[in-house]
Amino acid sequence: MTRVWHWTRRALVALVLLFVAYQVWLLGHVLWWKWNPPSGTSFMSLRLDELAADKPDAELHYRWVPYERISIHLKRAVVAAEDDKFVDHEGFDWEGIQKAIEKNQKKGKPVAGGSTISQQLAKNLFLSPARSYFRKVEEAIITVMIETLWDKRRILEVYLNVVEWGNGIFGCEAAAQRYFRIPAAQLAPNQAARLAVMLPNPRKYEKNFSPRLAAHAARIQGRMQYSDVP
Numbered sequence: 001m002t003r004v005w006h007w008t009r010r011a012l013v014a015l016v017l018l019f020v021a022y023q024v025w026l027l028g029h030v031l032w033w034k035w036n037p038p039s040g041t042s043f044m045s046l047r048l049d050e051l052a053a054d055k056p057d058a059e060l061h062y063r064w065v066p067y068e069r070i071s072i073h074l075k076r077a078v079v080a081a082e083d084d085k086f087v088d089h090e091g092f093d094w095e096g097i098q099k100a101i102e103k104n105q106k107k108g109k110p111v112a113g114g115s116t117i118s119q120q121l122a123k124n125l126f127l128s129p130a131r132s133y134f135r136k137v138e139e140a141i142i143t144v145m146i147e148t149l150w151d152k153r154r155i156l157e158v159y160l161n162v163v164e165w166g167n168g169i170f171g172c173e174a175a176a177q178r179y180f181r182i183p184a185a186q187l188a189p190n191q192a193a194r195l196a197v198m199l200p201n202p203r204k205y206e207k208n209f210s211p212r213l214a215a216h217a218a219r220i221q222g223r224m225q226y227s228d229v230p
Helices: 002-032 042-054 072-082 094-107 117-126 133-149 152-162 172-180 189-198 202-207 211-226
Strands: 164-166
Touching: 002 117, 002 133, 042 117, 072 117, 072 152, 072 189, 072 211, 117 133, 117 152, 152 172, 164 172, 164 189, 164 202, 172 189, 189 202, 189 211
Parallel strands: none
Antiparallel strands: none
């Protein structure tokens, strides 16, 4: 029994050290990306693997642009659509999370998320779309790192540059070129609203931009003027 406890304790210590080492690795990336554009993300790697399974020479469409070269309309549209309390919260919208839980309980299945832009960025950079308690815990830890070390301008800049906007399309520059043949800096309000409402399921909406989604884009366009952005 003593020997079993000895090895169990050693295994637990090893797991704790491994967990701590992983957090330090994450923290190092968060610090580096405070000043440097990410060359890739976890979501990009996953999508490239999927594309390469059918086409070995597949490539992603991704080009970084600085904050000042992103249309103010897109910044406002994304905040209006995804996280209207972005500039005020510290990474988590507790009221939004509570509403999402209540809505999911009422429907009997997950239909609402309540994740902030900061949480979505944490997931995109390091994690996967898979749902698990470990992923949610890790997402929360990374969100705290990002909110502590970056300002809101940097968070929104990185988010708009790395988020998925279609099959193999990442970031606002690639999205603007793909859908409108213009740079992200030139996006008009209606174009920005259209891109913003695609974010929950970009690969689906890339192929099927329904009248219902168009109506949602019109509502977002009407609210954009009230969005506070860094």
